[in-house]
Amino acid sequence: MTSPRTLEHPETGELNLDAVLAALADPIRRRIVVQLAHGHQDQACIGFNLPVSRSTSTHHFRVLRQAGVIEQRYRGTAILNSLRTACLDERFPGLLSAIVAAEPPVDGALPHPV
Amino acid sequence: MTSPRTLEHPETGELNLDAVLAALADPIRRRIVVQLAHGHQDQACIGFNLPVSRSTSTHHFRVLRQAGVIEQRYRGTAILNSLRTACLDERFPGLLSAIVAAEPPVDGALPHPV
DNA sequence: AGCGTAGTACGATGGTTCTCGTATTAGCTA
DNA sequence: TAGCTAATACGAGAACCATCGTACTACGCT
Numbered sequence: 001m002t003s004p005r006t007l008e009h010p011e012t013g014e015l016n017l018d019a020v021l022a023a024l025a026d027p028i029r030r031r032i033v034v035q036l037a038h039g040h041q042d043q044a045c046i047g048f049n050l051p052v053s054r055s056t057s058t059h060h061f062r063v064l065r066q067a068g069v070i071e072q073r074y075r076g077t078a079i080l081n082s083l084r085t086a087c088l089d090e091r092f093p094g095l096l097s098a099i100v101a102a103e104p105p106v107d108g109a110l111p112h113p114v
Numbered sequence: 115m116t117s118p119r120t121l122e123h124p125e126t127g128e129l130n131l132d133a134v135l136a137a138l139a140d141p142i143r144r145r146i147v148v149q150l151a152h153g154h155q156d157q158a159c160i161g162f163n164l165p166v167s168r169s170t171s172t173h174h175f176r177v178l179r180q181a182g183v184i185e186q187r188y189r190g191t192a193i194l195n196s197l198r199t200a201c202l203d204e205r206f207p208g209l210l211s212a213i214v215a216a217e218p219p220v221d222g223a224l225p226h227p228v
Numbered sequence: 229a230g231c232g233t234a235g236t237a238c239g240a241t242g243g244t245t246c247t248c249g250t251a252t253t254a255g256c257t258a
Numbered sequence: 259t260a261g262c263t264a265a266t267a268c269g270a271g272a273a274c275c276a277t278c279g280t281a282c283t284a285c286g287c288t
Binding site: 017018021022024025026027030091092093094095097098099101102103 | 131135136139140144205206207208209211212213215216217
């Protein structure tokens with residue numbers, strides 16, 4: 001039996017405003033965040049229907065995770081993504097909600113409604 | 115008499131979250147914004163005591179202006195900078211204050227106190 | 229074992245950004 | 259006019275970033 005795969009996440013106290021803002025400055029990454037904020041917690045990467053290739057998608061999810069914006073955990077072959085709302089709000093109160101509120105909900109994100 | 119120099123600013127309705135977040139993702143630019151927010155409105159570029167060369171400083175102020183974060187207007191040979199607080203709050207409510215609040219006040223920014 | 233699915237690793241490419249130094253412009257003042 | 263100050267223009271270098279395709283790993287299912 002091999003050890004289970006793990007993913008590195010910064011702790012709440014390590015969250016860095018530079019990294020968080022840089023992560024959220026990209027429209028594709030903001031789209032991911034908005035979808036997570038609008039009730040699509042624990043969705044696999046592939047469910048976000050992003051307009052980029054799989055490898056680029058991996059890249060964007062990794063940037064969000066390393067900045068501490070999302071949490072990713074394995075589940076079978078997939079990865080479940082969730083927003084680190086509480087951590088972000090502790091370190092940078094109001095930031096996430098301001099950005100999510102400024103962004104319109106994503107259209108056509110889910111081809112087959114859940 | 116030559117026509118007075120002018121500087122291009124985006125209108126409130128043209129403010130774009132991509133550009134604003136990218137502008138605020140840089141620590142030097144955020145330092146400028148924090149100083150402006152903490153009561154140093156209408157300060158000339160040179161008064162910010164930034165740890166970069168003059169040309170780099172010009173670059174950062176231009177990025178902030180073109181993103182619509184600051185307003186710049188000529189006054190003699192200098193440029194007076196001010197935060198576009200109202201515009202930003204209209205388009206992206208709570209964003210600016212969340213970022214300013216997340217950033218500690220700048221130490222040693224003003225070598226000779228005003 | 230074999231196959232399919234979800235995601236990663238790697239290398240490459242093209243574009244953007246941060247940084248600088250030097251030369252220059254605009255306005256003020258002596 | 260000459261000199262000073264504040265800022266810009268321009269060109270260059272280095273670093274970074276988004277994107278892709280291909281090859282690969284890990285897991286679940288049949």
